[in-house]
Amino acid sequence: MDFRRIEVIFLIVFFSLDIFLFLSFRNSQQLVSSSSTNTSTVTEMRKRNISFGNLDTKNGYAYYLGSRPDNSLAQNIQKLRNQKVEYEDVNHTLVSTLNSPVTVTANNRKQIMNKFVKKESNILFGNKYKYSPQLSSNSQIVYVYTDSLGEVYDKTAQLVFSVSDGEVIGYTQTYVRSMIILHERQAIKSEKDVVTNLYANSEIPNNSKISYANLAYTKLLEAKDSTIYIPVWFVTIRNKDSKVATTKKVNAFTGNIIKSSTNGDNYSAQ
Structure with missing residues (x-):
């Protein structure tokens, strides 16, 4: 693989982002301004029966990341056992139907599926995925791709199990072999900034809980x-x-509320 060529492609793509981000953020997202009254906002939220835990005030750092299409799933498909597997080349997606469904309950499914995922004959690169209760639902158990740079909440790098009548019957899997940093790290909004600004913009209703x-x-x-x-x-x-x-969803760099998904995904939290 010509890594120098890949680096050049990513550089070209990144610099083209400047104009794109300016236009898309201005047209499709609502600007959330920083507030100097976060403390009073938190007090007001509690008065309106909005529940939440301790909100982190730390402003961390993150990156623009990039990835290239990868055929690792197709190249290792022969390692899988006790399942009928198909691979979709266009979307780089592995689709599996289990020969023997796995029985789970609401209380034990994380524990059972964690063990299932870690076995290479069940799931390829299972150690790269982490259970996500936030994206899971009664009918789906979602695992997200994760590495040293962070977690990926996106269907380009996800493991999604289908659940029917208390049984896991199959899954779809996408995978990225590695993420490439496209630009030096940048400061991001804190959890407290994001939550209080969502409330200030009427995105958090009364009598609710931030799960x-x-x-x-x-x-x-x-x-x-x-x-x-x-x-x-x-x-x-x-x-x-x-x-x-x-x-x-809030852009961590700008604090903009994302009114429409950047990738068409609709997540249903459990």
Whole structure:
């Protein structure tokens, strides 16, 4: 593989992001301004019966990341056992139906599936995936790709098990062999900034609970046969009466609320 050529491609793609980001963020996202009254906002939220844990005030750092299409799943498919497997070349997706479904309950499914995932004859590169309760639902158990740079909440790098009548019957898997840093690290918004600004913009209703507030990478765009990822805060809010949960997404670099998905994914939190 010509790594020098790949580096050049990513450099070209990254510099083309400047204009794209300016236009897309201005047109499709709502700007969330920083607030100097976070403390009073937190107090007001509690008065309105909005529940949440301790909000981290630390402003960390993250990157623009990139990946190239990878055929590692197709190249290792012969290692899998006791399942019917197909590989979709266009989307680089492995689709599996288990010969013997795995019985799980709401209480034990994480423990059981963690063991299942770690066995190479069950799942390829299983040690690269981590269970995500935030993205899982009654009908799906979702594992996300993770490495030293962080977690990826995106269908380009995900392991999704299908659950029917208390049994895991199969899964779909996508995989990226590695992430490439496209630019030096940049400061990101803190958890507290994100949550209080969501409330200030009427995105958190009264009588609700913030179940999760996780930082992960998700796909921004595809260009020149490459995928570009940005850091996003995924904030899941559950209504205390209806129990219905929604997940808000916020660009961690800018603080912009992402009104429409950058990749077309709709996540349903458990």
